[in-house]
Amino acid sequence: LTLKDVGEFGLLRRLGLYDRAFPSGWVGPGDDAACMPPPAYSLVLTSDLLVEGVHFRSTTTSARDLGCKAVAVNVSDVAAMGGRPLAFLVALAAPAETPVGWVEELYGGMAEAEKAFGCLLVGGDTSGGPTRVLSLTVLGVAPGPGPVTRGGGRPGDDVYVSGTLGDSALGLRLLEAGGVVRTAPERFLASRHLRPSPRLALGAAIGAGGVARAMIDVSDGLLQDLGHVARASGCGAELWAERLPLSSELVAVTAAEGIDPVGLALEGGEDYELLFAAEPLRRREVFRVAQGAGTRVRRVGRLVEGVGVQVLARGLPVAWRDLRGFDHFARRR
Amino acid sequence: LTLKDVGEFGLLRRLGLYDRAFPSGWVGPGDDAACMPPPAYSLVLTSDLLVEGVHFRSTTTSARDLGCKAVAVNVSDVAAMGGRPLAFLVALAAPAETPVGWVEELYGGMAEAEKAFGCLLVGGDTSGGPTRVLSLTVLGVAPGPGPVTRGGGRPGDDVYVSGTLGDSALGLRLLEAGGVVRTAPERFLASRHLRPSPRLALGAAIGAGGVARAMIDVSDGLLQDLGHVARASGCGAELWAERLPLSSELVAVTAAEGIDPVGLALEGGEDYELLFAAEPLRRREVFRVAQGAGTRVRRVGRLVEGVGVQVLARGLPVAWRDLRGFDHFARRR
Numbered sequence: 001l002t003l004k005d006v007g008e009f010g011l012l013r014r015l016g017l018y019d020r021a022f023p024s025g026w027v028g029p030g031d032d033a034a035c036m037p038p039p040a041y042s043l044v045l046t047s048d049l050l051v052e053g054v055h056f057r058s059t060t061t062s063a064r065d066l067g068c069k070a071v072a073v074n075v076s077d078v079a080a081m082g083g084r085p086l087a088f089l090v091a092l093a094a095p096a097e098t099p100v101g102w103v104e105e106l107y108g109g110m111a112e113a114e115k116a117f118g119c120l121l122v123g124g125d126t127s128g129g130p131t132r133v134l135s136l137t138v139l140g141v142a143p144g145p146g147p148v149t150r151g152g153g154r155p156g157d158d159v160y161v162s163g164t165l166g167d168s169a170l171g172l173r174l175l176e177a178g179g180v181v182r183t184a185p186e187r188f189l190a191s192r193h194l195r196p197s198p199r200l201a202l203g204a205a206i207g208a209g210g211v212a213r214a215m216i217d218v219s220d221g222l223l224q225d226l227g228h229v230a231r232a233s234g235c236g237a238e239l240w241a242e243r244l245p246l247s248s249e250l251v252a253v254t255a256a257e258g259i260d261p262v263g264l265a266l267e268g269g270e271d272y273e274l275l276f277a278a279e280p281l282r283r284r285e286v287f288r289v290a291q292g293a294g295t296r297v298r299r300v301g302r303l304v305e306g307v308g309v310q311v312l313a314r315g316l317p318v319a320w321r322d323l324r325g326f327d328h329f330a331r332r333r
Numbered sequence: 334l335t336l337k338d339v340g341e342f343g344l345l346r347r348l349g350l351y352d353r354a355f356p357s358g359w360v361g362p363g364d365d366a367a368c369m370p371p372p373a374y375s376l377v378l379t380s381d382l383l384v385e386g387v388h389f390r391s392t393t394t395s396a397r398d399l400g401c402k403a404v405a406v407n408v409s410d411v412a413a414m415g416g417r418p419l420a421f422l423v424a425l426a427a428p429a430e431t432p433v434g435w436v437e438e439l440y441g442g443m444a445e446a447e448k449a450f451g452c453l454l455v456g457g458d459t460s461g462g463p464t465r466v467l468s469l470t471v472l473g474v475a476p477g478p479g480p481v482t483r484g485g486g487r488p489g490d491d492v493y494v495s496g497t498l499g500d501s502a503l504g505l506r507l508l509e510a511g512g513v514v515r516t517a518p519e520r521f522l523a524s525r526h527l528r529p530s531p532r533l534a535l536g537a538a539i540g541a542g543g544v545a546r547a548m549i550d551v552s553d554g555l556l557q558d559l560g561h562v563a564r565a566s567g568c569g570a571e572l573w574a575e576r577l578p579l580s581s582e583l584v585a586v587t588a589a590e591g592i593d594p595v596g597l598a599l600e601g602g603e604d605y606e607l608l609f610a611a612e613p614l615r616r617r618e619v620f621r622v623a624q625g626a627g628t629r630v631r632r633v634g635r636l637v638e639g640v641g642v643q644v645l646a647r648g649l650p651v652a653w654r655d656l657r658g659f660d661h662f663a664r665r666r
Contacts (some may be wrong), residue, residue, distance in 0.1 A: 025375065027480055030565070032413035032549055033379035033473070035480040039371060042358065045455060046366035047470055049424035051462035080365035091382035091468050122378065125468075129384035135424050135458075135468035137380055140366075147360055147368040216365055232363070 003103065004096035008126055014100065015107050022120070034122035036087060041141035044083035048074050052132040060175065063102045065194045067109025068116075070136045073219070075117045076198035076272045078140035080217035082148035082207020084200060085119035085140040093129030106134070117200060144208040153214035153233035153277035159301040160286060162199050162273045164247040165222055166261060167192035169268025170254065185249035192247075196272040201293035203274055209289050215276035221267045225275055226301070227309050233277070236306035239266070241313040245298045266311065277303055336436065337429035341459055347433065348440050350454070359455070367455035369420060374474035377416035381407050385465040393508065396435045398527045400442025401449075403469045406552070408450045409531035409605045411473035413550035415481035415540020417533060418452035418473040426462030439467070450533060477541040486547035486566035486610035492634040493619060495532050495606045497580040498555055499594060500525035502601025503587065518582035529605040534626040536607055542622050548609035554600045558608055559634070560642050566610070569639035572599070574646040578631045599644065610636055 017029040025037035056066050075085040171193030174181055181190045206212045214233055218225050230237040244265040254261040278286050290297040311318050350362040358370035389399050408418040504526030507514055514523045539545045547566055551558050563570040577598040587594040611619050623630040644651050
């Protein structure tokens with residue numbers, strides 16, 4: 001059964017998007033636009049485009065994982081502004097030959113994300129097209145003194161990161177190596193790639209408490225993303241290699257396979273952890289807020305005068321090759 | 334010069350998206366998400382996906398027209414909820430071989446739309462991909478008693494439409510017939526297709542005044558869209574053929590070419606006029622609000638008990654073939 005067989009309206013009926021109940025004051029799918037009651041807080045708005053063959057492959061990513069992850073990645077951006085997600089829109093283009101089951105699984109994954117991340121699918125668009133393209137837009141609110149941008153850091157600020165780093169990159173490597181994901185550590189690493197856990201409670205708590213001066217989510221890799229914060233804040237940064245938080249699963253698998261764990265933690269993308277800078281006098285407050293949000297954070301460096309990110313190992317600078325970020329149009333490295 | 338030559342970051346620099354000034358309390362492109370101060374009104378959110386070869390052709394649509402129209406179509410949806418647009422996000426996928434000039438023209442068209450429609454480009458995403466895909470998301474607010482949905486009409490309500498109908502469909506026909514657009518009426522009709530004028534002032538005034546019970550913008554064609562309103566309102570509707578507002582340009586060109594003007598007005602899509610239902614006792618108020626918004630409206634029918642839309646000519650029912658809406662996945666008619 002393909003999209004050609006059921007048609008656009010048939011698809012929308014099958015997905016049940018028009019039959020859902022919404023809170024009072026909301027307008028869900030089926031009208032000209034979605035509506036929500038006036039919020040009391042600053043708005044946060046972010047959009048992402050996922051293109052088959054560029055960001056995902058239907059052969060290696062299940063539609064359910066893709067749907068859930070597409071929402072996760074966007075709500076992570078909302079968390080990185082100190083906000084919490086409220087609602088999202090989905091625009092999907094797909095060839096007429098696309099199996100209906102694939103689309104149903106995709107929306108099934110997004111329904112899981114609605115529950116997991118506490119936000120509602122309120123609208124969107126569907127269309128034909130030569131390739132599968134998914135565009136997600138998330139609307140959130142930022143309670144507290146206002147959104148936490150990348151640019152508010154100052155030299156001397158502590159740099160913190162939540163959770164553990166590099167798991168997703170290693171998980172992707174395992175999945176691409178032929179899908180031999182059998183042991184418990186391997187399954188953990190693969191799930192960190194396929195089902196990232198955006199740090200929503202921590203992001204909202206940091207935003208509400210006004211404890212961080214700058215924040216970003218780690219999507220391009222720690223080095224890159226700390227570089228973004230430092231540049232936007234008009235300063236440099238140093239990272240302490242021995243303080244990088246590594247999962248026991250990552251340590252075990254990299255040891256067995258002879259891979260450098262620190263390289264993965266520094267450069268591996270798609271961690272969706274929160275990276276933030278705060279004044280040293282707020283150190284106790286940071287850990288209290290993190291504990292309240294049920295998320296571990298670790299101090300991994302600091303902002304300094306100057307430009308660029310310097311990695312230190314036991315206090316000594318180490319050479320770390322300067323990488324450009326993933327560039328969608330440039331020739332592949 | 335193609336996207337491959339300048340790269341993603343080079344493109345963003347050339348577009349100057351990071352150099353723009355925003356009002357206090359706003360965060361524009363370049364951070365994890367865009368932010369706006371807390372609004373006092375209900376939020377309106379809508380998204381649209383435009384795929385090359387499905388919704389536009391780079392050979393016949395200029396990038397500037399495409400950029401402007403993509404915003405116009407979405408702000409029209411916000412107006413159809415009784416809202417006014419505030420901000421928008423743009424997600425663009427394009428092959429690396431895409432000329433940079435095309436993308437710059439596209440964003441140039443969106444910059445024109447910002448000025449014309451009073452809303453700001455606040456963020457988005459760019460990506461590679463096998464085909465050009467543009468996804469627009471507009472955020473607006475609905476002042477007044479709340480958003481005007483499609484479903485609030487009741488039998489006995491007057492049905493109104495703004496402006497004139499069928500111009501865009503005829504303009505498209507002229508453009509597709511080889512681009513022979515020379516005379517002033519032909520240029521007017523083509524511009525109605527390429528540069529639609531969403532009825533922002535009228536939509537916001539209707540929303541603020543609470544004068545309409547149901548509203549939609551005419552994108553699929555009058556018959557289709559009145560059908561949507563009637564169905565959502567749980568009733569039927571009648572349309573008076575001799576009352577349909579036609580431009581003098583449409584009348585002149587259809588007469589010269591032997592085309593049925595009423596058919597174009599009933600079925601031609603992409604008018605982006607507002608179609609709304611209001612209680613008869615509000616008739617004077619409706620015309621006063623429309624005059625205040627500087628937009629002509631005409632009473633063209635009424636909601637009735639029953640189902641479906643009946644076209645009447647001088648009070649007598651006329652057969653009008655029942656068309657399905659444009660279906661993106663189904664076999665072409």
